[in-house]
Amino acid sequence: MSGPEGQAGGKGTLIANARIVAPNGVLDGGWIWLRGAEIAAIGGPSDPLPDAAAGAERVDGAGGWVLPGFVDVHVHGGAGHDFMDADESLAGIAAIARFHARHGTTGLLATSLTASREELTAMIDRASRYMAGDMPFAQVLGVHLEGPFVSLKWKGAQNPDFIGPPQLEWLDEWVSRYPGVLKLQTLAPELPGALDYIERLAAHGIVPSAGHTDATYEQIVAAADRGLRHAVHTYNAMTPLHHRNPGTVGAVLSDDRISAEVIADGHHVHHAAIKVLARAKGNGKVILVTDAMAAAGMPDGEGYELGGLPVVLTCGVARLKDGGNLAGSTLTMIGAFRHMVREVGIDIPTASAMASGNAARQLGLGGVTGSLEAGKRADVLLLDEALELRGVWARGRLQD
Structure with a gap:
């Protein structure tokens, strides 16, 4: 160049x-x-x-x-690196950004895992310092905190050792030390203190998100009344839809205030369920994400981790070694986009909006990119x- x-x-x-x-x-x-x-x-x-x-x-x-360019609001890593353990030189973050840029992502949120307060603060600090630099690859647009205030029942691949109720003191410290860096946080709205925490997030301009949650339909609606506006990896790690007990999924599908992420890789969600999601939410409220982990772009085998938990990669599918839960993905945004077009039957302009503009608007960046x-x-x-x-x-x- x-x-x-x-x-x-x-x-x-x-x-x-x-x-x-x-x-x-x-x-x-x-x-x-x-x-x-x-x-x-x-x-x-x-x-x-x-x-x-x-x-x-x-x-x-x-x-x-x-x-x-694609905007990925939920990505943990790639090319052998994770935002939680990217080295202090910031070379690990650059490697992640470069890998995903090669697959069409031009903006992303560095996404955490459930961890200690100290580890989360260190991750935010690294992302903040990287954002202050040149960023020659995909732009790190901010941080998405996934946890640690989630449900033990629906923990998925989140480390149970660090799961707990929302802590307003932690949020106030992060916002004070790193203004404008936190863009989105995922939590379980049914936890004690969660509604106040959601309201505080919204007041700071941070998108409150539901995920890894045992919430009822009514609890999600109550959270939306307090500012909840997003749901991570819809269908995964949340109470399912039943015709007499709509659960988290039913609330996400029916509440127009809530945008819905989906991992369109053919493993996390059946293509028919994605089609239902798209029809229920409309074109402007579906957001494609990768939920990619460090093993994205890496060969099959063992030796990978997600939040300190051992992960096995088989035929490109990442699962926890103990228990077999899906552990993030190895998806890229171009792969998600193609899946939407080829398998779900979404037209190219609509799939493009789901991979770009919808996320940019959710983050308040629609005037800049997307x-x-x-x-x-x-x-x-x-x-x-x-x-x-x-x-x-x-x-x-x-x-x-």
Whole structure:
């Protein structure tokens, strides 16, 4: 790469002859001009190119798709690294960001696991310091705390040694020391003190999320009244839907205030259940996530861990060695996107929104990223007709 933000000659990159997934529809045969870290202009086949784009490096889209970069709000690691144990040099965080950028993610939330207060604070500190730097790969947009205030009954792969009730003192310390870093926190709304904690999260502009929860339908609705707005890995690690006892799943499906993550890898949730979720929530409230762990991108075998618990990877599926619970995933966002299109039957523009814009808006970043519009950050993907990645630009930088 050469020039500012990795673009040749400082004139940027012009991707033409492509199907541009724009907010108001697909521009068939359109073009998009990336200059510096921003999208400079976008147009259809009849729209004239700006004069200043004449010297831009041209990329032939060859009739493929141009999408906004994916935004993953629930990712623990990849390439052998975990955000909980990334080394103090921050090289581990960079390795995670680089791995996921190669698979279409241009923005992510560094996601924790249930751990001690000290370990969680150290993880937030590392993420904060990384965010203050250049971030040449996928952008770390903030931190998602998954736990430790979750249900022992629905702990999944969370370490039970550190599970406990919500602690407002911890939250106040984290917000004071690391302003703007915490973006989302997952907890069980039925726990003592959880409703006050949810209200405090919302007051700080942090998205309160339900997960690893034994909550009833009524408890989730009461939590939404106090500010709950999100559910992690819907269907997994929560009370299921029954026609006389709707549970957490029933509340998530029916309450329009709550957005719903889903791990679309063919292992965590059946494609028919994802289809039900999409129909119930509408296109704007489904958010694709990977829940990827350190073993993402790594070979099958033992020797992996998630939150200090041994994990075995078999045929790309991660499970706890003891008990066999699913332990995160090895999914990438391009894999989730393709699963939605090929197996669930979601059209490409809608699947793109589920992988990008919906998450960006939930985080309050819809004006910055998540859609292809002039003035927004140049987080852009080029896919061929088979939905294979041909190019990833994060803040205008072409990823290798």
